[in-house]
Amino acid sequence: MTTARTAARTARPGERARTARPGGQARSGRYDVVVVGGGAAGLSAGLTLARARRSVLVIDSGEPRNAPAEGVHNYLGLDGVPPAELVAVGRAEVSGYGGEVVAGRVVSVERPEGGDFRVVLEDGSAVAARRLLVTTGLVDELPDVPGLAELWGRDVLHCPYCHGWEVRDQPIGVLATGPLAVHQALLWRQWSERVTLFLHDTVEPDDEQYERLAARGIAVVDGRVAGLETTSAGDAAGRLSGVRLAGGRVVPCRALVVATRGTARAGLLAGLGVETTERVMDGWVVGDHVVADPAGATSVPGVWVAGNAADLTAQVVVAAAGGLRAAGAINADLLAEDERLALAARRAPVAAGPSHGPSHGFSPEVEAEVCERVAGERRHGI
Numbered sequence: 001m002t003t004a005r006t007a008a009r010t011a012r013p014g015e016r017a018r019t020a021r022p023g024g025q026a027r028s029g030r031y032d033v034v035v036v037g038g039g040a041a042g043l044s045a046g047l048t049l050a051r052a053r054r055s056v057l058v059i060d061s062g063e064p065r066n067a068p069a070e071g072v073h074n075y076l077g078l079d080g081v082p083p084a085e086l087v088a089v090g091r092a093e094v095s096g097y098g099g100e101v102v103a104g105r106v107v108s109v110e111r112p113e114g115g116d117f118r119v120v121l122e123d124g125s126a127v128a129a130r131r132l133l134v135t136t137g138l139v140d141e142l143p144d145v146p147g148l149a150e151l152w153g154r155d156v157l158h159c160p161y162c163h164g165w166e167v168r169d170q171p172i173g174v175l176a177t178g179p180l181a182v183h184q185a186l187l188w189r190q191w192s193e194r195v196t197l198f199l200h201d202t203v204e205p206d207d208e209q210y211e212r213l214a215a216r217g218i219a220v221v222d223g224r225v226a227g228l229e230t231t232s233a234g235d236a237a238g239r240l241s242g243v244r245l246a247g248g249r250v251v252p253c254r255a256l257v258v259a260t261r262g263t264a265r266a267g268l269l270a271g272l273g274v275e276t277t278e279r280v281m282d283g284w285v286v287g288d289h290v291v292a293d294p295a296g297a298t299s300v301p302g303v304w305v306a307g308n309a310a311d312l313t314a315q316v317v318v319a320a321a322g323g324l325r326a327a328g329a330i331n332a333d334l335l336a337e338d339e340r341l342a343l344a345a346r347r348a349p350v351a352a353g354p355s356h357g358p359s360h361g362f363s364p365e366v367e368a369e370v371c372e373r374v375a376g377e378r379r380h381g382i
């Protein structure tokens with residue numbers, strides 16, 4: 001397995017290498033881009049922007065969504081890498097190109113009319129930004145079952161592509177919290193022949209669904225789930241061993257699948273007027289996310305979003321790709337502004353005085369310079 005240190009070292013153009021300052025304080029200052037959130041999306045954007053020679057600051061409060069998981073799966077080239085290691089490598093890569101990564105929590109963002117964004121951190125410091133990228137991820141709201149939250153990300157699972165292989169062929173329970181539960185049970189059947197759907201007084205499959213479940217050998221258990229049982233001794237101490245029903249019956253399970261409601265961490269953006277919307281699947285609200293175009297631009301000029309804050313279903317590699325894409329769009333937007341400003345400066349009325357520099361307003365010198373740049377030796381004395 002590649003370590004953070006070796007990956008960072010091999011990836012760096014040595015002369016620009018700088019030390020990551022994940023524990024440092026954000027300095028006051030002005031940046032081309034401030035990225036709020038340093039998970040896969042934010043760090044990927046930070047890397048792209050730093051390599052595009054933009055001044056970029058990534059501010060991260062250190063609570064990535066997949067923190068409880070042992071490894072990141074389906075990330076090509078790094079399958080199984082611990083989440084914290086991927087973040088450490090990403091931070092080193094960003095700072096290796098001159099980007100800054102700091103630990104901190106952004107508590108507010110405001111933008112005076114026509115000015116820079118003012119990004120305020122929990123410690124009271126503030127930085128200015130020409131553009132803002134929000135990659136704060138989402139919060140998983142878990143079903144309220146005693147003992148469930150403690151096992152989240154280890155034995156209580158939501159995504160078969162993230163965890164299915166690790167629990168293949170094991171007894172897997174699916175806790176119904178909405179109409180998608182039947183679909184979930186049929187999906188997880190790909191990873192194990194021993195799947196049990198717990199109806200949890202939440203759903204009642206119709207005849208056709210019962211037939212599909214039966215055809216795939218999925219057991220259906222009626223009644224409310226009251227709690228989870230764990231192993232008390234040995235190497236597996238504290239791991240899930242069963243699902244306890246209200247009547248006291250315990251059904252052995254090695255993993256329990258739940259559907260979470262994903263809420264984008266978008267509170268910061270409300271004051272700027274950025275919209276969020278509900279994500280509905282099969283008529284069921286599975287969460288909400290920030291409204292943005294495919295490159296992450298929100299309806300508010302200068303504000304972009306990427307990763308789970310924009311797309312609840314984005315896995316790590318997709319979140320990283322979203323950060324990259326948003327970074328490219330932000331760079332293009334800044335380029336357009338840089339050009340606008342340069343043209344405005346060039347065309348600005350000439351200041352009083354006899355000396356007209358070649359870059360000030362209309363003058364023979366300016367015209368000569370333009371001809372030189374555009375036509376070069378072909379200008380024939382223009």
Ligand SMILES: Cc1cc2nc3c(=O)[nH]c(=O)nc-3n(C[C@H](O)[C@H](O)[C@H](O)COP(=O)(O)OP(=O)(O)OC[C@H]3O[C@@H](n4cnc5c(N)ncnc54)[C@H](O)[C@@H]3O)c2cc1C
Nearest residue numbers: 037039040041061062063065066073106137307308315316
């Ligand atoms: C248990 C579990 C296991 C998973 N396993 C996998 C897997 O194996 N493979 C896979 O591809 N996907 C997996 N995922 C999905 C994965 O977590 C997401 O795809 C990924 O985290 C999205 O990246 P992100 O950058 O959008 O958000 P995050 O990784 O959540 O990063 C957001 C960052 O923003 C920071 N932040 C939030 N608010 C602020 C603020 N106000 N100021 C500063 N910083 C802030 C947070 O602290 C966090 O570090 C898993 C998810 C869970 C829940």
